[in-house]
Amino acid sequence: MVENLVIIGSGPAGYTAAIYAGRAQLQPLVFEGFSAGGIPGGQLMTTTEVENYPGFAAGVQGPKLMQEMRQQAQRWGAKLIIDDAIAVDFSQYPFTLTSADTLEVKARAVIICTGATAKRLHLPGEEKFWNNGISACAICDGANPLFANADIAVVGGGDSAIEEALYLTKYARQVHLLVRSDRLRASKTMQNRVFNHTQIHIHWQTSPLSVDGDQVLRCVQVQDNRTGVIYNIAVSGLFYAIGHTPNTQLFQEQLELDEAGYIKTQGKSTATNIPGIWAAGDVQDHIYRQAITAAGTGCMAALEAERWLSEQRASLVSFAA
Ligand SMILES: Cc1cc2nc3c(=O)[nH]c(=O)nc-3n(C[C@H](O)[C@H](O)[C@H](O)COP(=O)(O)OP(=O)(O)OC[C@H]3O[C@@H](n4cnc5c(N)ncnc54)[C@H](O)[C@@H]3O)c2cc1C
Secondary structure, eight states: OEEEEEEEOOSHHHHHHHHHHHHTTOOOEEEOOSSTTSOTTOGGGGOSEEOSSTTOTTOEEHHHHHHHHHHHHHHTTOEEEOOOEEEEEOSSSSEEEEETTOOEEEEEEEEEOOOEEEOOOOOTTHHHHBTTTEESOHHHHTTSGGGTTOEEEEEOOSHHHHHHHHHHTTTOSEEEEEOSSSSOOSOHHHHHHHHTOTTEEEETTEEEEEEEESSSEEEEEEEETTTOOEEEEEOSEEEEOSOEEESOGGGTTTSOBOTTSOBOOOTTSOBOSSTTEEEOGGGSOSSOOOHHHHHHHHHHHHHHHHHHHHHHHHHHHHHHO
């Protein structure tokens, strides 16, 4: 049997694609994942309060939001399987996908929503304060009352580290930018914005070693890489801005990826370089990386897949006639 549409991944992009495809009566099959590239439900399963997803005036817990999306996808006929896709063959049509439980599936269309994983440093003490002082997303967590008028550290020296540091100055008293080397990798314009900002203090050639606190984060221990001197910076927040890893290993030989490994999509669409395959969410977006943008592109991918499948069917009918 050939599936109409297989969706890989069950974050906001995957479930939204499943809801739209289900409503279009495609009966999509969703590999929700198990352990590759995150857990079923995606990145929001690892957070508490989501305050910026529209429709929840009082905020919503990440796992609750994902559970609602899952149930909505099921209600519209999506077939959900908690399993990782471990191999794909996009060179022959219909496409072939193999899951970890050795289920081999043929598909007329595929939407890839495998997301990305924020890089972490795994410092001693990090687990205790993850989501409770430590984060990898200033836009998601910066407005948390924990950080209001507090001192915060940001780790990184690229464009995203600078963006995060600048964004956090809206809330924090002081932002300590911890830069491993003696220069920033960001554009000159961005660098100047940081150099001229009175609330940002750059600690050059400095690496974080560990974090400490009680109920909440209280300090980050750092080392000056030039002198070896170790000291503490009192902070209520620590933000990692050291990059993300897109979950695209599976597609390396199959689809066009950019230099950072994100799936390339064409223009304003979610189409990849292979007709019949779309990519949505963080796996193709290194700029916005938000639940709402992932859901938005999941919707686009499902609509594009539905139109493409209809066109294929129409051309088969006219060919037969
Ligand atoms: C701690 C934290 C807090 C955040 N807070 C917010 C917030 O407040 N607001 C906001 O808008 N955004 C927030 N974000 C960002 C948001 O979670 C992401 O932008 C969003 O989840 C991306 O959705 P996605 O569907 O693209 O991928 P993901 O959520 O990353 O989901 C990817 C899915 O793919 C699956 N998968 C991966 N590989 C495979 C495979 N081989 N086979 C099958 N399945 C696979 C995974 O199991 C997972 O289900 C936060 C992120 C983190 C980490």
